[in-house]
Amino acid sequence: MSFAPQIKIAATYMRGGTSKGVFFKLDDLPERAQSAGEARDKMLLRVIGSPDPYGKQIDGMGGASSSTSKTVILAKSDKADHDVDYLFGQVSIDKAFVDWSGNCGNLTAAVGSFAISNGLVDASRIPENGICTVRIWQKNISKTIIAHVPITNGQVQETGDFELDGVTFPAAEVQIEFLDPADDGEDGGAMFPTGNLVDTFDVPEIGTFQATFINAGIPTIFLNAEDIGYQGTELQDDINADNAALARFETIRAYGAVKMGLIKDISEAANRQHTPKIAFVSKPKSYTSSSGKAVNDSDVDLLVRALSMGKLHHAMMGTAAVAIGTAAAIPGTLVNLAAGGGEKNAVRFGHPSGTLRVGAEATQENGQWVVKKAIMSRSARVLMEGWVRVPADSF
Known part of the structure; x- marks a missing residue:
């Protein structure tokens, strides 16, 4: 009996705000997972360890909660005045599906940091010291988000004294601006889809x-x-x-x-x-x-x-x-x-x-x-980087 080998995929495990997720560069994914569809979903499910009838995600990177069963795919943006395209996948714990219907605001805090560290932001836009403004195109909801990421000696600064309730240790503050956060309905009233405030x-x-x-x-x-x-x-x-x-x-x-x-x-x-x-x-x-x-x-x-x-x-x-x-x-x-x-x-x-x-x-x-x-502050930190491994026949 022969068994499929495992393949390894470059990935970074990051905390963003009060969530954790596995981050990928689009062009690091296996070719059949570089476009939306069944292969991509199956790959991400296997990375996270879903579906798991035990609800623990022991055989994957997930942490058995909605806050830790998350994936992010990033690519250099070809959209004018944007640095990076950000696609978020919420992985179900006990069911075989990945929900692409919305954004993750917490992991947004880590997108800018990842983009800078992984060459998705032009070097000319990264100061030696100060704040790097990363222009994010959120593909799930077609919105622009601006992340203000602190830089020290040319590198993303992750440590600091900013405290965020729900996160154990202090870190560097990342301010996030969500531009035009309401739905762009043609009737102008889609922020309130029923047309009523209450x-x-x-x-x-x-x-x-x-x-x-x-x-x-x-x-x-x-x-x-x-x-x-x-x-x-x-x-x-x-x-x-x-x-x-x-x-x-x-x-x-x-x-x-x-x-x-x-x-x-x-x-x-x-x-x-x-x-x-x-x-x-x-x-x-x-x-x-x-x-x-x-x-x-x-x-x-x-x-x-x-x-x-x-x-x-x-x-x-x-x-x-x-x-x-x-x-x-x-x-x-x-x-x-x-x-x-x-x-x-x-x-x-x-x-x-x-x-x-x-x-x-x-x-x-x-x-x-x-x-x-809409504006709020979050923090982010790389927890681990290298490769994740999944069986070659799992997707």
């Missing part, structure tokens, strides 16, 4: 809720915590240990996806786990974060908890933070009201691991809300 949302056999549906950063459904029986101070185990609660959230998410026009029937939601996100908000309350750090009601403008890939996130997805900042800047949304209402250009919100500040500026043009930019 909807009455009927979910069969679950209930009727107030909801804000927004396309900014990533399609997101915001609910009031109290309307669904929560306080907004919950930590992961409070939600993730309750299978009935998780099933209820998934049902709400599926009906919300239909209402947002992302799918036609709720049955399609099972194959679109990455989007939309579902989150619930509350006015400020004091609580103890997952690290034991006290978060006082005076420390935050509001509380937000969000689910990713069917589980409560341990901190906050970067793209969901963009949605939070955008919605907070628009008077009358549930997020804005939870933060006290009125005009805002930045909020600090509490999440399970601590707090995060995100800024956005909203204006009205021709009667429609427009957000030109």
